[in-house]
Amino acid sequence: MPTPEGGIVGQRRWYYPALAAPGIVWLLLLFIMPFYAIAAVAFGGRDAIFAQPIPAWNPLEWQFDTFSATASELLTSGGLQAQFLRTLTYVALSVVICLVVGYPVAYYIARYGGRLKILLLTLMIAPFWMSYLMRMLAWVNLLAVKPGDPGLFNRLLLLTPFLHDPINWSSGTVSNLTVVLGLVYGYIPFFILPLYAALDRIDKSQLEASRDMGASPASTFWRVTLPLSKQGILAGAVIITLPMFGDYYTPNLMTASPENTMMGNAIDLALQGQGQQQKGAALTLLLSAFIAALMIYYLVSVSRAAKEAQR
Amino acid sequence: MTTAEATLPREAVSPRVGRLRSFFSNPWGKPRFLSVWTWLYIIWTIAPVVIAVQFSFNSGRSRSTFQGFSTQWYEAIWNSASDSFDDTLLPALMQSLKLALLTMPIATALGVGLAIGLARWRGRGAGAANFLMLFPLVTPEIVMGVSMFLIFSNLYHFRLGTTAQLLGHVTFSLSYVVIVTRGRLFAIGRDYEDAAMDLGASPADALRRVLLPLLAPAILSSFFIVFAISIDDFVISQFLCAQGCVTIPIKIYSAARNAGNPSLNALATIMMMLSLLSITVALLILRRFNRRHGTGRSAVEDLARFEI
Numbered sequence: 001m002p003t004p005e006g007g008i009v010g011q012r013r014w015y016y017p018a019l020a021a022p023g024i025v026w027l028l029l030l031f032i033m034p035f036y037a038i039a040a041v042a043f044g045g046r047d048a049i050f051a052q053p054i055p056a057w058n059p060l061e062w063q064f065d066t067f068s069a070t071a072s073e074l075l076t077s078g079g080l081q082a083q084f085l086r087t088l089t090y091v092a093l094s095v096v097i098c099l100v101v102g103y104p105v106a107y108y109i110a111r112y113g114g115r116l117k118i119l120l121l122t123l124m125i126a127p128f129w130m131s132y133l134m135r136m137l138a139w140v141n142l143l144a145v146k147p148g149d150p151g152l153f154n155r156l157l158l159l160t161p162f163l164h165d166p167i168n169w170s171s172g173t174v175s176n177l178t179v180v181l182g183l184v185y186g187y188i189p190f191f192i193l194p195l196y197a198a199l200d201r202i203d204k205s206q207l208e209a210s211r212d213m214g215a216s217p218a219s220t221f222w223r224v225t226l227p228l229s230k231q232g233i234l235a236g237a238v239i240i241t242l243p244m245f246g247d248y249y250t251p252n253l254m255t256a257s258p259e260n261t262m263m264g265n266a267i268d269l270a271l272q273g274q275g276q277q278q279k280g281a282a283l284t285l286l287l288s289a290f291i292a293a294l295m296i297y298y299l300v301s302v303s304r305a306a307k308e309a310q311r
Numbered sequence: 312m313t314t315a316e317a318t319l320p321r322e323a324v325s326p327r328v329g330r331l332r333s334f335f336s337n338p339w340g341k342p343r344f345l346s347v348w349t350w351l352y353i354i355w356t357i358a359p360v361v362i363a364v365q366f367s368f369n370s371g372r373s374r375s376t377f378q379g380f381s382t383q384w385y386e387a388i389w390n391s392a393s394d395s396f397d398d399t400l401l402p403a404l405m406q407s408l409k410l411a412l413l414t415m416p417i418a419t420a421l422g423v424g425l426a427i428g429l430a431r432w433r434g435r436g437a438g439a440a441n442f443l444m445l446f447p448l449v450t451p452e453i454v455m456g457v458s459m460f461l462i463f464s465n466l467y468h469f470r471l472g473t474t475a476q477l478l479g480h481v482t483f484s485l486s487y488v489v490i491v492t493r494g495r496l497f498a499i500g501r502d503y504e505d506a507a508m509d510l511g512a513s514p515a516d517a518l519r520r521v522l523l524p525l526l527a528p529a530i531l532s533s534f535f536i537v538f539a540i541s542i543d544d545f546v547i548s549q550f551l552c553a554q555g556c557v558t559i560p561i562k563i564y565s566a567a568r569n570a571g572n573p574s575l576n577a578l579a580t581i582m583m584m585l586s587l588l589s590i591t592v593a594l595l596i597l598r599r600f601n602r603r604h605g606t607g608r609s610a611v612e613d614l615a616r617f618e619i
Contacts, residue, residue, distance in 0.1 A: 055465045149373070246453030
C-alpha cells in the first residue's frame with residue numbers, strides 16, 4: 001500500500017499519542033500514583049501525637065517496621081492470621097462450588113443452547129447488570145429471621161422433609177455457609193461467562209472425531225472437552241478470585257458477624273480507624289502482592305498453553 | 312441404554328421412577344439433566360431479586376409475607392407527607408444519578424481518545440499504555456479504593472466527597488470504554504481513514520468526518536455502559552465518601568441489616584431498573600450496528616464472548 005509522504009506521516013506521529021494523552025495522564029495520576037501512595041504510607045512514618053501517617057514519597061526514606069510488624073502478624077497465629085486463613089477457605093470453597101454448579105450450565109448453553117441460546121445468555125448475563133448490593137439485599141431479606149417469622153428461605157426449607165426447625169443463618173457454624181452462599185451467588189456469573197466463551201470456541205469437529213474413533217460420550221468429555229476448556233476454567237477462577245480476596249461487604253451484609261470477617265474487613269476497619277492507616281496500607285500491599293502472584297501464575301499458564309497449541 | 316439402567320435391577324424401579332429416568336437419559340434428545348440444571352440455576356440467580364422487587368410493592372412492613380400491592384414504599388422516598396417518609400433515601404438516589412451522569416461524558420471522552428490513540432499509534436509507548444489500560448480491570452476494587460483514599464487524603468489534599476467519588480468513578484470506567492471502542496475500531500479497520508487521508512484529509516479531518524461517525528454506536532453504547540457501572544459501584548464510592556455523599560449502594564450497605572424497611576427495596580429496585588435500562592439501550596445500539604457491519608452474531612453473544 002502506498003504511504004503518503006512527508007507531511008501526513010509527520011503529522012500522524014504526534015496526533016495519535018496526543019489523542020491518547022489525556023487518558024494516559026489520568027491513569028497515571030489517579031491509578032498509578034495512588035498505588036504508589038499505598039507504598040508511601042505503608043513504608044512512611046507516623047505522627048506521634050495525632051497518629052496520622054506521614055507518607056515517605058522518597059523510596060530512600062522508606063522504613064519497614066510497620067510493614068514487617070503487619071507481615072509477622074499474618075505469619076503468627078492470631079486474629080489477623082485467622083482472618084487470612086478464613087479468607088482462603090471461603091474463596092477456595094466458593095471457586096469449587098462455582099465450578100460444580102457453573103460448568104454444567106456453561107456447557108449446556110454452549111453445546112445445546114440452540115434456539116434458546118440468546119434467551120439463556122441474556123438471563124445468564126442479567127445478574128451482571130444488577131448491582132451486587134441489590135443482589136445481596138435480596139438474600140438478606142430471604143434469610144432474615146425475626147421472632148415469629150422464620151424468613152422466606154427457612155419457610156421454603158421447612159416444606160421439605162430435611163428441616164424441622166428454622167435455621168438462624170447469621171450465627172454459629174452455619175454463618176460460614178451463609179457467607180460462602182453469598183460469595184457464590186455474587187460471583188458465579190463472572191465465572192460462567194469466560195467458561196462459556198471457552199466452551200463455545202471448541203470446534204465441534206474435534207468432538208465428532210473423538211466419537212468416530214470410538215470414544216464414549218463420557219470419555220470424549222474427560223479427554224477432549226474438559227482439557228480444551230481448562231483455560232476457561234482458569235480464567236473464570238482468576239476473575240472471581242481477585243475481587244473475592246478484597247471482599248468485605250459480602251460477609252458484613254450476609255451475617256455481620258465478627259466470626260465471618262475476611263481480609264477485606266481488616267483493611268476496611270484499619271482505614272476507618274484513627275491511627276491505623278499505615279497498617280491498612282501495609283495489609284493492602286500484602287494483599288496486592290498475593291493477588292499479583294496469582295495473576296502471574298495465571299499469565300504463565302496461559303502463555304504455556306498458547307505455546308503448546310502452536311506446537 | 313445407559314450403564315445406570317443396566318446395573319439397577321429392573322424390579323426395583325417403579326413405573327414413575329422409570330418414566331422419570333427415561334426422561335433424563337433419552338440418548339437421542341438434549342441432555343435433560345443439563346437442561347433442568349441450567350433452568351434451576353437461572354431460577355436461583357433471578358428469583359431472589361424478583362422477590363426483593365415484589366416486596367418493594369408490599370403494603371405492609373414485612374419482607375417475608377406479601378400483604379397486598381401498594382406503592383407506599385416508593386412514595387416514602389420522595390413524598391415528605393407520607394407516613395413512612397425517610398429523608399435519607401432521595402439524597403442517595405440523587406447522589407447516584409449525579410455521579411453517573413457526570414461520569415458518563417468524562418469517561419467516554421477520555422476512553423474514546425485513549426482507544427483511538429492506542430489503536431493507531433505505532434510508537435514505543437503504545438504497548439506500555441495498552442498494558443496500563445488493562446490494570447484497572449483486574450485490580451480488586453478495594454485496592455483501588457484504598458489507594459485513592461490514601462492519595463486524596465495525603466498528597467492531593469482533596470476533601471473526600473462528590474469530586475473525589477467522581478474522579479474514582481471515571482478511573483474505573485475508563486477501561487470499559489476503551490474495550491468497547493477498541494473492539495469496534497478493529498471491526499472498522501483502517502481502510503476508510505486511509506482512503507480519506509489519501510484524498511487529502513488531515514488526520515484530524517479523517518477522525519472527525521470519517522472515524523467518529525463510524526464509531527458513533529460504540530461511543531453511544533459506552534455512554535450507557537458507563538452509566539450502569541457507575542450507578543452500581545459501591546466500594547470506591549464508599550472509600551471516597553466522607554459526608555453528604557451517600558449513594559444508593561452505600562445506603563443499602565448501611566441499612567440492609569436494620570429492621571426491615573421495604574423503602575430500601577424500592578430504592579434498590581429503582582437503581583436496578585436504571586442500570587438494566589441503560590444496558591438494554593447499549594445492547595440495542597450495538598445490535599443495530601452489528602447488523603450493518605458486523606459478524607452476524609447478536610450483541611448478547613458478543614458480550615458473552617468478551618468480544619465487545
